Amino acid sequence: xxxxxxxLIIGGASVDRLRAGDETVTTPGGGALYxxxxxxxxxxxxxxxxxxxxxxxxxxxxxxxxxxxxGPACALDEIxxxxxxxxxxxxxxxxxxxxxxxxxxxxxxxxxxxxxAEYIHLAAIADASLQVRFIDYLRPKTRARISAGTFGYxxxxxxxxxxxxxxxxxxxxxxxxxxELVYGGSPPIVRPGQLLVVTRGADGADVWQGDHVSRxxxxxxxxxxxxxxxxxxxxxxxxxxxxxxxxxxxARQGAAVAAVTIEAPGMTNLxxxxxxxxxxxxxxxxxxxxxxxxxxxxxxxxxxxxRDDVKPFDFTGKYFPDVGDPRAVxxxxxxxxxxFGFWQPYNGVWHTSTLADWEGAxxxxxxxxxxxxxxxxxxxxxxxxxxxxxxxxxxxxxxLFRDDAGQSPLPVLATHHALATAYGRDMWQLGWTPDGLLAxxxxxxxxxxxxxxxxxxxxxxxxxxxxKKAMLLVIALGQxxxxxxxLGDDEDVAPIMDYHLMRSCLRTGLVRVDDDALRxxxxxxxxxxPKDEAAVRAVCYxxxxxxxxLSGCSIAAIDWFFFGAxxxxxxxxxxxxxxxxxDPGCAHDIALFQPVFRTTFY
Numbered sequence: 001x002x003x004x005x006x007x008l009i010i011g012g013a014s015v016d017r018l019r020a021g022d023e024t025v026t027t028p029g030g031g032a033l034y035x036x037x038x039x040x041x042x043x044x045x046x047x048x049x050x051x052x053x054x055x056x057x058x059x060x061x062x063x064x065x066x067x068x069x070x071g072p073a074c075a076l077d078e079i080x081x082x083x084x085x086x087x088x089x090x091x092x093x094x095x096x097x098x099x100x101x102x103x104x105x106x107x108x109x110x111x112x113x114x115x116x117a118e119y120i121h122l123a124a125i126a127d128a129s130l131q132v133r134f135i136d137y138l139r140p141k142t143r144a145r146i147s148a149g150t151f152g153y154x155x156x157x158x159x160x161x162x163x164x165x166x167x168x169x170x171x172x173x174x175x176x177x178x179x180e181l182v183y184g185g186s187p188p189i190v191r192p193g194q195l196l197v198v199t200r201g202a203d204g205a206d207v208w209q210g211d212h213v214s215r216x217x218x219x220x221x222x223x224x225x226x227x228x229x230x231x232x233x234x235x236x237x238x239x240x241x242x243x244x245x246x247x248x249x250x251a252r253q254g255a256a257v258a259a260v261t262i263e264a265p266g267m268t269n270l271x272x273x274x275x276x277x278x279x280x281x282x283x284x285x286x287x288x289x290x291x292x293x294x295x296x297x298x299x300x301x302x303x304x305x306x307r308d309d310v311k312p313f314d315f316t317g318k319y320f321p322d323v324g325d326p327r328a329v330x331x332x333x334x335x336x337x338x339x340f341g342f343w344q345p346y347n348g349v350w351h352t353s354t355l356a357d358w359e360g361a362x363x364x365x366x367x368x369x370x371x372x373x374x375x376x377x378x379x380x381x382x383x384x385x386x387x388x389x390x391x392x393x394x395x396x397x398x399x400l401f402r403d404d405a406g407q408s409p410l411p412v413l414a415t416h417h418a419l420a421t422a423y424g425r426d427m428w429q430l431g432w433t434p435d436g437l438l439a440x441x442x443x444x445x446x447x448x449x450x451x452x453x454x455x456x457x458x459x460x461x462x463x464x465x466x467x468k469k470a471m472l473l474v475i476a477l478g479q480x481x482x483x484x485x486x487l488g489d490d491e492d493v494a495p496i497m498d499y500h501l502m503r504s505c506l507r508t509g510l511v512r513v514d515d516d517a518l519r520x521x522x523x524x525x526x527x528x529x530p531k532d533e534a535a536v537r538a539v540c541y542x543x544x545x546x547x548x549x550l551s552g553c554s555i556a557a558i559d560w561f562f563f564g565a566x567x568x569x570x571x572x573x574x575x576x577x578x579x580x581x582x583d584p585g586c587a588h589d590i591a592l593f594q595p596v597f598r599t600t601f602y
Contacts, residue, residue, distance in 0.1 A: 004116030005047030005068050006242050008144070009036040009235075010134060011123030012050045012102040013060065014080035018225065018265050019095075021088075027266025028063050029082060031149060032123030034228040034267065036067045038235025038257045041106070041273045045241055046235075047114055051079055051105065062271050072109055074101060084227070092227065102126055107137035109577040115142040119238050123231070124147040128161035136166045139379045145241075147171035147195075149234060152527055155181040172242075173234045176203075178510035184319055192426035193457045195247055197237065199230045207251045209462045210426060216251040219281055221259035225266060232261040232270060236278070244449040244492055246456055248465040254279040289515035296509040299585040301550035306563070307581055312556035314564075315476040319370040323481045327381055333434040335373035335421060336473045337460030338598050339366060339498075341412050343571075350596040351526040353425040353571055354411060364566065365410070372401050386433060389423025392417065415600060417465040422459035430457070438477065438484055448474055448492040464601035466541055472496045475556045487556070495544040496559045498602035499594035504562040505540040507569060509587025510547065523591045533597035 011032020018025045036048040040584050047068040054073035056064060063069070083096035089180050103126030118136060122131045138146060143492040148169045150162050153310065155178040162182045166172040171194070179188065179198050188208065190196045196208035204217040236257030240250025256278050261270045305429020321328040342354035355363035361372060374382070382388045383396065392400075397417040401408040407564035427433070438455055441447040455461040455470040464470070471494055487493055505511040506522065509602055513519045518535070521528050548555050561581075575590055577583045 002113050003068075003109075004113055006045040006118050007039050007549055008047045008049060008114050008120045009033075009039070009067075009123060010049045010105075010110075010118035010120065011035075011125050012080060012100075012105070013048075013052075013063070014082055014100075015059065015076075016227070016266055017081075017083045018086070018227075019084070020086040020265075025135075025265040025268070026059065027268060028060055028357055029227070029266060030080065030123070031151070031231045032121075032125075033063060034231035034270070035121060035123055035235040035238070036069075037063060037188050037267065037270050038228075038232040038254075038261065039239040039242075040066045041260075041270060041275065042236040042239035042253055042257050042278055043275050044235075044239030046239075047117065049110060049114060050485075051101065063267075064273070070111065070114070072105075072386045073337075074182060077133040086225070090223070090226070093227075094451050099126075103130065107134045110137075112141075114546045115144070117142070117144050119242050120144040120146050121234070121238055122146070123156060124149050125229050128154055128165040128514050130160055131165050132161075132168055135165075145170040147234075147238065149231070150182075150560070151175040151347050152176055152181070153179055160182075166196070167191075169194070169199070173199070173230065175198045175230055176200045192429045195250060197234070198234060205233065205251055209247055209457060210459075212459070212462060214248045214463075214465075215246060219252075219255045219259035219565065221263050222283055223262045226262050227515065228261045228270065229258045229269065232258040233264075241453075244446075244452065246452075246465045246467055250348060253278065254466075264276075287531075287538070289518050290511060290513050290535050290539040292539055292546060293509055293512045294546075296512075296585070296587060297543055297546050298550055300508060300510060300582050301547050304547070304551040304553050304558070309581075310551075310557045310561050312475070312479045312554060313560040315480050319367060319374050321374070325377075327377060328382070328480065328482065329477070329484055330384050330434045331373060331377050332473060332476050334389060334420075334423075335370060336476065337423060337458075337469055338369050338373075338416050339469055339472060340602050341410070341415070341598065342366060342369075343499075343596075344411050345596065345598075350527075350571075350593065355408055356409040359404065368403070369401075369407070376400055386424045386427035388424065389420045390428050392424070392483060393423050398530065412598070419600065423461075426457065426459055426563070441485065446488070446492055448478075448487060451485065452492065460600070464599075466497050466537065466601070467494065468497050468602045471555075475559070479556055487554075490548070490554055493555045495541050495548075495555055497541050497544070500566050501559065501562050502537060502540045503571070503594040504565045504569065505543050505594070506536070506592040507575075507587070508582065508585075509588050509589055510543040511536070511539050513592070514570055519592070522593050522595065525593045525596055527596050527598075530597070533595040533599075536595045 009032050012030050013033045014030035016027050016029030037045050040046040050071045052071045053073040053076040078101045080100045081098045085093050085095045122134050146169055155162050159182045190208040190210055192210045198206040206214055207214050233254035236254030237250045241252040259281055260273045263269050321331050344351045356368045358371050398408050401410050441451040444450040452470055461470045477485040548558050568580050
């Protein structure tokens, strides 16, 4: 083999003998091997570097057929052997451990061709200093994102070394017990641009993107053996990241892989799994209260297919930079992260849209926000640079959004201020600029994917697993007359899932709400829980993906068509169905409203 896999796992394989009562199972093991197989089962292109028994015993034959296993040859008794005993409660105890020659694995043994991987993961090997040695060797030789993991004894014995290891990584995995040992109960320090995953057993996992954290729930399972749970989540998440997923979405995929793994002893279930198994695990826990109406999607798709006026917006006009303005890219990065929250509640119910007077015109929130930034471009363009955003004072933010009456009408202005300054701070600390990111993105075969994964680290864009604002920025860059970004064939472009799009999905019947209680919340326009909002938004996302596929219209074109529904089918007035292109196929379920939920996502 002389081809670099997309994901390279470095570490050791082991022979694990698992004993529970009178039953004994011998299985392939080792954190690195679990991670590699999990990543492969989640759809990743995976290579594994570690000592390889020669001749390869039947125990490892299936593993070797799933991943590209290369490494120095050794005798079978030179790899680690573990004897693990489970009590009646399922608690594991290490009865015997033979560590073999794993600690002699050295970075100089790595073939150069393996270093072309996009992700390189260093499983726990002997001690943290050896992992750091690998990282020091790899950094000047590869552009890969480097991740690592640890284990309890290392965290107990050498917490300083584990912290140093984490500091050297782009992505780090550990469990809650290890985190307690390493950080002593204090929150972890996660630098801008870095990811940290802390698994918490039945309580799920925390995904840190810099100083922003999200909780990812477990995928329900009937646990038999928890040994490979954390490593399976790690592998599944790495596969998701390599496929371009948002970190939270990738961790959810990892949780699904872990759920499959733990329902049988050792690696038994994991070796039997496939991508369909993993996907089905998530489908089994999908919220059944909401569904895509496949027939209705096909009906609306046919109407859109027949029209030649379903086109994307080019992001030009009065409230946007002039075509050819060299400051346009920085303007879009700074402005688009503020496209959220343009509504007001009253007594727990949606009350009104954000409206403001601007140069004598009455504007809705989105247009008003763009207009405010266009004024800033004319008057204080330096405030739109990362350093300018970082240094914004509260009075600067108030002035930025001031309307004709001298007021700042945005409902959550303090949140806008916090996101702006955090965005500038992290861009500055990372040494990034909008134009620099765009120039680097163009060097990659899939520039949209590359840029989205950088936006996953920037405040104002990173928080949303569905990437609404990040996708809006990407599409704006691609649709401007300058064509700053090549959108390709839409393979990495996804729906810009905001409340206008959700309202359209619900009213047209693309998405059906079968649960009376949830439907009642939507029709009454009441504030709802995160679970209720996520149920609706996720299904609307799926509906738009399918609509784009069936209609032949780009995601950008469909988004602009439905964004126009804020005028045709608005929040505060009766819909103008007679002038709607899809009226003949619409379900006209106009009592339904978008989820009422305060978020910075949209």
